[in-house]
Amino acid sequence: MSHRLALRDLIDVVRPARPVASVYLGSSPLRSWRGRWLRLADQLRADGADPDLVDTIGEVLDRARSHYPTADTLVAFAGEELPPRVFHTPGLRHLDLAWFSSPAHVLPLLAWLQDRPPRVAVTAGRCSADLLAGNEHISLNYPESQWLEGVRSAAVACAEMLVRQEARLLVVTGEDEVVGALWEALPAPVRRDVVVRWSGRALTPGRIQAETRAAARSWTEGVLADFNERGRLRRLAVEGADDTLNALSTGRLDDLLVGFPEDITATAWYGANPTDVARGWSPARRCGLLADVAVRAALLSGTRVHVIAAGLPSAPFENIGGLCRAQLALVRS
Template sequence: MTLATQSAVAGATETAPGTLRDLLDARGPFVSVYFDREVRPQQAGEAASRWRGLAGRLAKDGADQRALDALTNRVLDSLPGTGVLAAFAADGEVKHVVDLPGPPRGDLVEAGPLPHLLPLLEWRQDHPAHVVAVVDRTGADLLLYAEGATEPVRRTVTGPDDEILRSRGLPQMRFQHRAEDSWEHNATAVAEALEKALDEVSARVLLLAGDVRARQYLTKHLSPRVRQGVAVGQVSGSRSEDGSSGERAAQVAAEAAGAGRRETAELLRRLAEERAPGGHAVEGVHDTLGALAGGRVATLAVTDDPRDARTAWFGPAPTDVFERSEDFVPNGGGPAVRARLADVAVRAALLTGADVRVLAPDTPGAPAQGTGGICRYT
């Protein structure tokens, strides 16, 4: 088997929890921007004017002018473009930028003591780890997407046996057996490479495209662990240059988003189950902030509602999170700071190694008061 890495783009690092923790460690206040760039090239001037209007509004609200100037340069340099530009600035410089592919989501700008990460985390959960395998009878092209990756790692797998061609005088039955043996060997090699790829990005979604018979051989040789623990789906297209890549990319994006929604549904199911006496669920502002202050939360579920004006307090340490400022006991590390409740909860979750699941307003089964989670221990 030959396994070639054609390109390795670490796009996932741009939205990875470690990167976001580094951003949270920076000194605020922050200006957070989600700017839609989905305009035609001839409309770049309109987009620039739209940005200047947003920046002017932030300036009137008291946002740091140096941060706004740095963001203006970054936004204008990115035009014309596609997708959403997520950018976070503090202390007069842009601290982090992520290009978020996908449809427009509406401009959003905020200034506050913390970066507003919920839209970025929501985008990330719509892009769970997955692997795409475009197969034929000689091997496969693999696309490895880590969770939140903006670009895949691309690999080519070439099986140990060459394509079997019909030779003059070779009986049909003998030719068929030789060909099927060759395809079996190549499918086994692809299955082995796929299992390693799924483990590498911790993916539980596998999408197959390409030759129908090759997919059948491959599915046969997937290990029981993959068949039982990974959702296997189908998308269109082949390894040849047939113009199907664009359609396949759209199908892959839709399948990945569907997998993300299923993960959210599973979390809500677990929340309902763990609400029982002795369970590991917490919900409501008071209990959830208490669990975050104790470092007990494994997965935070929080509603992102732009109309939600509730606030909480945070201090220098990851577990410094409070409903009221008088609950904070200074230890020489700095004062408590007031910020949006959801941003405070997300900060504490990320800095203590918890996962975060962002819920839309009015999500059925959401935790009370839009804030809750699953704890590591009761």
């Protein structure tokens, strides 16, 4: 059964050290589902996937297609250590792809997920307030003469919804005075941690999506700017495959920057432990794409991952790098 993607899903997907089938079934109305799947299945078998595993993936993808017949892209993962997972990813445009490799290939999904962070959308008025996030929808009604008390109640509901959704983005619309009252009524920790984007007086689904993506781009640009300014200036940045993998292996990396599309010629080696990564060959490790190895190490060790456009002038060397945590002596200085 397919379901919407969350970061914790990708952590489970990359955890296995043994090869995993990664299948991206894109939107291609000019070709039949059956013909496309047969080609992908042949590729998985050529990569060494067990025929039973290939059949299982085909079955779960077929069931997912019946639930989402107009899906842009369906993404499936399965392996000896991973039960089949299928994700519906609206808006993800991807060519058909099938790899049986290690680690699992999740970089396109990370880029998609990064562009759609959890958020709460609020329409605040003098007679009612509507809150929307994920599958949650709360409507509050109150007399216009008591709008301030009503907005304060909406702020309480909003703060609770932000916690449940693990969201740090609030998209809000309404009159200036009402929106200001909502903001002032939010608890101080929420105001400190949450980014607010005001969207005039019309909060359509398209507008919510646009504001969400704008906030996501701003966050990523901020991390990249921090890498180029503070990181390089204070020698807290690493870049290039060797230095980045070394920082991951020693647990020094707070933020990993990785370019997308990835370089499919660059490889690295990894072991079962999250930080067991290296550039060179080792009999105790497996070989995988550099980007996949680095992403796996980061996700399993709690390092934040930021997907950037490969080839940007401000991108790190070899399209991979990151920000390291400051040494205590450096912080005190």
